[in-house]
Amino acid sequence: MSTYYKDADDLYKIYGYFLDRVLQDEKIGTKMSKAGIIIKFIYTDPDAEITIDLKNPPSKKGYYGTFYLGPCDLKEDVWSKQPADHSHRFWHGLENPIAGVTKGIIKQGGKVTAMLKLLPVIKPAFKMYPIALKEMGLDHLIVSK
Amino acid sequence: MHGNTGKIADISLAEGTVTMLNLPEDTYRSFIGGSGLGAKLFWDRADFSADPLSPEALFILMNGPLTGIRLSGASRMSATARSPLTGGLAESSCGGYFAPALRLAGYDGLVITGRADKPSVICIDKDIITIEDAASLWGRGIEESTMALHGTYGKKSTSLVIGPAGENLVPFACILNEAHHAFGRCGMGAVMGSKNLKAIVVKEAKGELSLADPDRVKAMIKELTPRIREHLISQVLHDFGTSGNLEGHMYSGDVPVKNWTSNFNEEMGDALTGSTLSERFLKKVGTCAYCAVACKRIVQVDEGPYAIPEGPGPEYETVVSFGSLLGTPDLAAVCKAGRVCNDLGMDTISAGATIAWAMEAYERGDLTDERTGGMALRWGDMDLVANSILPMMASRSGKLGELLSKGSAGAARAIGGNTINYTAQSKGLEAPMHDPRGGHGHALAYAVSPRGACHVQTAMHFMETGACNYPEIGFEFDLEALTGDGKPETMVLAAAIGCIENSACLCQFADRSFTMQEIAELINAAAGYKYTLSEMMDAGMRGYDLKRCINFLLGFTAADDTLSPRLLEPARDGDTAGIEIHFDDMKKKFYHLMELDPVKGVPSRRRLEAEGLSDEAERIWPGTS
Numbered sequence: 015m016s017t018y019y020k021d022a023d024d025l026y027k028i029y030g031y032f033l034d035r036v037l038q039d040e041k042i043g044t045k046m047s048k049a050g051i052i053i054k055f056i057y058t059d060p061d062a063e064i065t066i067d068l069k070n071p072p073s074k075k076g077y078y079g080t081f082y083l084g085p086c087d088l089k090e091d092v093w094s095k096q097p098a099d100h101s102h103r104f105w106h107g108l109e110n111p112i113a114g115v116t117k118g119i120i121k122q123g124g125k126v127t128a129m130l131k132l133l134p135v136i137k138p139a140f141k142m143y144p145i146a147l148k149e150m151g152l153d154h155l156i157v158s159k
Numbered sequence: 160m161h162g163n164t165g166k167i168a169d170i171s172l173a174e175g176t177v178t179m180l181n182l183p184e185d186t187y188r189s190f191i192g193g194s195g196l197g198a199k200l201f202w203d204r205a206d207f208s209a210d211p212l213s214p215e216a217l218f219i220l221m222n223g224p225l226t227g228i229r230l231s232g233a234s235r236m237s238a239t240a241r242s243p244l245t246g247g248l249a250e251s252s253c254g255g256y257f258a259p260a261l262r263l264a265g266y267d268g269l270v271i272t273g274r275a276d277k278p279s280v281i282c283i284d285k286d287i288i289t290i291e292d293a294a295s296l297w298g299r300g301i302e303e304s305t306m307a308l309h310g311t312y313g314k315k316s317t318s319l320v321i322g323p324a325g326e327n328l329v330p331f332a333c334i335l336n337e338a339h340h341a342f343g344r345c346g347m348g349a350v351m352g353s354k355n356l357k358a359i360v361v362k363e364a365k366g367e368l369s370l371a372d373p374d375r376v377k378a379m380i381k382e383l384t385p386r387i388r389e390h391l392i393s394q395v396l397h398d399f400g401t402s403g404n405l406e407g408h409m410y411s412g413d414v415p416v417k418n419w420t421s422n423f424n425e426e427m428g429d430a431l432t433g434s435t436l437s438e439r440f441l442k443k444v445g446t447c448a449y450c451a452v453a454c455k456r457i458v459q460v461d462e463g464p465y466a467i468p469e470g471p472g473p474e475y476e477t478v479v480s481f482g483s484l485l486g487t488p489d490l491a492a493v494c495k496a497g498r499v500c501n502d503l504g505m506d507t508i509s510a511g512a513t514i515a516w517a518m519e520a521y522e523r524g525d526l527t528d529e530r531t532g533g534m535a536l537r538w539g540d541m542d543l544v545a546n547s548i549l550p551m552m553a554s555r556s557g558k559l560g561e562l563l564s565k566g567s568a569g570a571a572r573a574i575g576g577n578t579i580n581y582t583a584q585s586k587g588l589e590a591p592m593h594d595p596r597g598g599h600g601h602a603l604a605y606a607v608s609p610r611g612a613c614h615v616q617t618a619m620h621f622m623e624t625g626a627c628n629y630p631e632i633g634f635e636f637d638l639e640a641l642t643g644d645g646k647p648e649t650m651v652l653a654a655a656i657g658c659i660e661n662s663a664c665l666c667q668f669a670d671r672s673f674t675m676q677e678i679a680e681l682i683n684a685a686a687g688y689k690y691t692l693s694e695m696m697d698a699g700m701r702g703y704d705l706k707r708c709i710n711f712l713l714g715f716t717a718a719d720d721t722l723s724p725r726l727l728e729p730a731r732d733g734d735t736a737g738i739e740i741h742f743d744d745m746k747k748k749f750y751h752l753m754e755l756d757p758v759k760g761v762p763s764r765r766r767l768e769a770e771g772l773s774d775e776a777e778r779i780w781p782g783t784s
Contacts, residue, residue, distance in 0.1 A: 113625025113636040115391050126391060127398045131434065134410040 015059065018102045018155050022062040025098055026083040028155075029064055032105070032146040033081045036139050037066075043078030045135040051128045054090035057098040065090060092124035106157045107140035161371035162224040162686030163187055163267045167200075168288055170281060172354050173214055173273030177288045180270065188688045188698070189771060191662035192223035192267070194250045195702030197239030200270060201248070202705060202775065207712045211243040211346070212328055212353035214274040220261075220319075220359075221268035223664030224686035227259040227368050230380045231387045232669025234259050234448035236268075237661055241713060242345040243330040243353075244509070244566050245587035248609050248709045250616070251333075251347050252661055254447035255340030256317040260364035275355040278326075282312065284362040293357040298323060300502040302470070305338045308360055318360040322504020324553040325352035329564045331509035331589075332553075335501060339455065339471040340447065343506040345588065345610055371687030379681055383673065388451045390672040392626055396454035397444065399433030401475035401668075406432040409483075411640065412597030412735030416483040417538055418515035419583045419725050422594045423733025430488035431478050440494060442469050452669050458494055464542060465495035473497035473507075479592035480511025485518065486538030496545040503553035509566055512589035514548055516567040516582050517559075525578050532558045568723075580724040586611035586715065595722070595740060596730040598623045600638065600646040603745045604653060606720045609706035615667055617657035622649050629656075629675050632696060643741045647748035654753075655699035662702055701770045704762045707755070708775050717760035720746060 019025040037043050047068050055064045065082040069091070073080045082088065096104075100119055103109045111133060114120040122129070144156045167180040182196075190196040197219045209215040219239040226233060236258035242249030261269075264283050271281070275290065278297040282289045296304045301322040308318045317337060325332035325348030332348030333341050342348075351357075370376050387393055395403040408414050409428030416424045429435065436456060445455030458472030473481070473493055481496040482488065500507050514536075520526035521536035528535070534543065551560030562570050568587040571579040583590045588611025595602035604619035605612040614620040621627045623646070625636050634652050638645050656675070660667055663682060670678065679695040682688050690698070710719075722742065729737050749755075754763040761767075764783055767776035 110625040110636070112391070113628070116625055116628045117636060122391070127395050127403065130391070130395060130404065130407070134407045134428075137410055 017099050019060055019098050022060045022084075025057065025060055025062045026064075028147070028150065028152070030081075030083050031150055032143055033064075033066070035142055035146060036136070037072075037077045037079045037081060039139075039142070042136060042138055046132060047078040049128055049132055049135075051091040051125060052088050053129060054093040055101070056093060056095040057101060058095070059097055059099070062098065090124060092126055092129045093122065094129065095121040102155070103157055105140060105143035107137070108157060108159065160184055160187070161369050162228075162682075163192065163222075164262065164265050164369075166266050167268045167270060168266055168283075169270045170288065170290070171273045172271065172275040172279065172290060172356060175290055187224070187686070188690075190702055190705075191659060191682070191695075191698050193221050193237040193662040193664040194239065194252070195658055195662035195698065195705075196268070197221040197237050197250065198248070198702055198705050198709060201239050202709055204270070205241070209241070211241040211246070211249075212349060214354070215272070216241055216350060216353065218271040218347070218350045218354065219268065220271075222258050222262050222266075223662060224682050224688070225663055225665065227262035228370070228376055228380065228685055229449045230681075231384060231450045231452055232666030233664065234450065235664040235666055236261070237664060238334070238342045238347045240345075240347060240350045242588075242610070243328070243349045244346040245611050247586055247611065247713050247715050248706055249345035249347065249350070250610050250661070250706075251342040251344045252615065252664070253334070253336055253340050253342040254666060255336035256364070256448045257319055257336045257361065258664065259448050260317045260361040262368070263364045263366035264361050265366060269359070271354065271356065274353065278355050278357050280308070280357055281359045282362065283360065285366070296357045297326060301335050301504050302338045302502050304358065305335070308358055312360050312362050315363045316360050317364065318358045320358045321348040321351045321356075322502060322553065324504040325349055326357070327553065327555050327564075328352055329505060329553060329555065330569070331506045331566050332504050333506045335504065338501065339445065341501070341506070343508065344613070346506075348504050370685050372684040375684035376681070379677070379684060383677070384451055386672045387669050392668060392671050393452045395433075396452050396668055399437055400456045400472070401433070401454050402431065402436060402473070402478045403433035405475065405478065408593075408597070410734065412730055412733050413593050414479055414483055414597075415583070415592060415594045417486045418484060418519040418581065419594065420519065421732050422596055422730050422735065424483060427483040427488045431482045431490055431493065435490060436472065436478070439490060440472065445471070447666070450666070450669060454668060460491045460494050463491055465489070465491040465545065467495050467498050470498060471501065476592050477507040477511070480507050481541075481544065484511055484515045484592065485541070485544065487541050489539070489541055492541035492545065496541060496549065499545050499549050503549060505549070505553055508591055509589045510549065510552060512583060513552075513563050513567040513570060514544060516571065516578075517563055519581055520574070520578055525574060525576055530558060530562060530574065534559055582723045583725050584612050585722050586719050588612050590726060593620060594730070595726055596735050596738070598640040599643050599740050599745070600640075600649060602722060602726065602740050602742050603643075603646050603650050603749060605726070606722050606742070606746060607650065607654070607749060609703070609710050612722070615657070616661065617650065617653040618660065618667070619650060619653040619657075621667065621671060622653055626671055631674055631676050631692060641735060641738050643745045646745050647752055650745075650749050651752050654703040655696050657699075658702040659695060659699035662699065697770065701772065704767065704770060705772060705775060707761050708767070708772075708779050711759055711761045711779060715760065717750070717755070717757055720760055
């Protein structure tokens with residue numbers, strides 16, 4: 015059972031709020047959009063899917079990409095599957111993704127090297143995630159070291 | 160004997176004779192092969208008072224028990240000698256094509272002594288080993304020499320070749336196979352040069368291996384190969400080369416900039432990273448024998464001042480040594496400098512690091528125009544580096560060439576003052592391009608590695624970054640890069656694992672997805688050692704401890720297990736800024752765990768005897784019990 019998310023809808027609410035900010039952030043968004051790929055994140059416990067489209071023109075003005083909460087028809091270039099709680103800690107900057115893959119916590123497929131190259135780009139977002147939780151009144155979900 | 164052939168050619172260049180060494184099988188089993196067996200041969204045969212470049216000095220090339228089995232990552236071999244750069248134990252590892260060729264020709268290794276009376280080539284043609292004239296090659300670059308050797312000995316031949324730097328005894332001269340794969344570190348090229356040995360050639364890689372359990376070897380190769388290919392690290396290496404994640408490493412403080420004065424520069428990270436290399440200059444990928452990873456780059460720079468024809472491209476260490484370390488984001492210039500340095504036959508790490516040190520010394524006013532012969536050493540002046548400084552270093556010409564040909568520590572000692580403080584080295588060996596301030600375990604690993612600052616003599620680099628996980632030996636990743644917590648305990652395992660990898664002669668990229676149990680099973684299937692996991696770990700540790708004993712007899716003590724001050728300064732910028740490395744605490748705990756004497760730096764008599772090194776113990780601890 016997830017420590018941080020009640021269910022998939024709860025997860026979508028949090029990531030929706032967070033990604034909305036990340037994909038409008040000029041520094042992060044500009045660099046992310048250069049990746050030119052579609053990434054599907056698959057979560058377990060709760061089961062959920064989020065797709066981030068950095069390949070097609072953004073659907074909204076002021077955004078550097080488009081995200082879809084829940085299953086969607088876009089064909090991904092790369093996918094990554096992990097427990098939702100692991101992802102929650104990752105976005106706090108508390109999980110080493112290389113170790114996650116090495117230990118089999120994270121499974122990946124497709125153009126994984128393209129996704130790996132996004133890691134340094136999204137690093138500044140680690141500071142944004144706890145702020146997003148706070149703004150949503152979810153201080154109790156903020157994880158510290 | 161299986162896997163190994165049981166034949167080591169003992170070649171005296173002075174006498175012009177070749178005899179066969181047949182070591183007991185138990186000696187192979189005790190030291191695995193490669194660097195462990197090289198260390199054992201060195202211990203048994205070396206004159207510890209001999210100058211590294213004297214005729215008496217030993218030069219040992221050793222294969223591992225897996226060499227030639229057609230598995231990705233099993234085409235490496237190890238060289239052992241006394242280093243002309245550090246004065247301590249030298250070991251270096253090289254991939255490519257020579258190791259399997261030597262094995263298929265019937266040999267586990269070569270022990271070379273003496274000095275030929277004229278430039279020579281050792282030619283190995285199955286059972287016949289001859290020493291032939293190489294006068295026409297002397298003075299030529301490695302690329303040209305390699306081509307000439309193919310012309311003389313046939314297209315199927317493969318060779319180890321030195322360049323002008325090795326001939327001129329530059330103490331960080333390297334040896335190249337097929338002008339691309341390097342015994343880079345510790346000055347092995349100078350050791351060959353001191354023996355008037357321009358090249359070693361195997362005429363044809365043809366022969367049969369005798370394996371203990373050929374079916375099991377075949378099954379394991381079938382099982383492991385897809386896993387190697389699909390491993391995250393392999394995919395990055397294949398797509399973008401060893402510099403594939405350079406910009407990512409830049410953010411974690413791993414990439415040194417401008418002689419280690421900084422470890423963060425976004426522009427350089429983007430400009431120098433592997434994907435940029437692929438987009439701008441990659442012609443095709445290259446590989447070592449039998450390898451599915453194919454991390455090598457074949458590049459071409461079409462135009463501009465750094466245009467180079469299609470040929471070997473730079474790997475990560477070269478990209479950083481001639482890139483960010485010298486303060487340039489110019490990747491074309493890096494490709495050119497790397498090609499020039501390789502052709503001259505110098506280790507790109509030591510060469511780049513020495514030039515970077517000199518640039519800082521010039522900026523500080525410690526290196527004057529009088530010392531440089533009027534050359535202004537400015538950060539990022541790659542025209543000067545590629546076209547003037549590197550050739551001068553290789554030929555030891557001019558005041559600057561003579562000074563920098565000593566390596567950074569030697570040059571710093573020559574000009575004095577506090578200039579040694581801003582070299583980046585341990586035991587005189589320049590640090591590779593992974594900044595310990597981005598991973599504190601590296602600081603310990605560099606300091607306690609027997610050959611000096613090195614990230615591949617132990618497995619710490621991959622263990623600290625999370626790229627391996629060995630629950631079967633009690634290592635499950637739980638390390639934070641920017642602390643010393645858990646690093647001494649990790650280092651104990653890393654020392655043994657590194658020695659196993661370098662003795663089995665496995666590539667540390669290709670074997671990342673292997674469990675330690677699988678490595679033991681592979682060795683058993685190939686060589687019939689019948690290792691349990693713990694016996695293999697013991698063999699790795701035995702090798703590591705023996706190397707420490709060798710260093711002690713070569714004059715090194717615990718005080719040498721340290722880093723130059725620059726490497727221990729807190730970082731000045733980036734995410735790692737201001738974080739202190741608690742080096743002394745890590746070293747103290749590691750020494751305790753390893754039963755290392757706090758003065759001598761060698762294992763206790765009890766520990767050596769428990770490892771089966773009783774003779775060694777008596778020599779290190781005479782008259783004690």
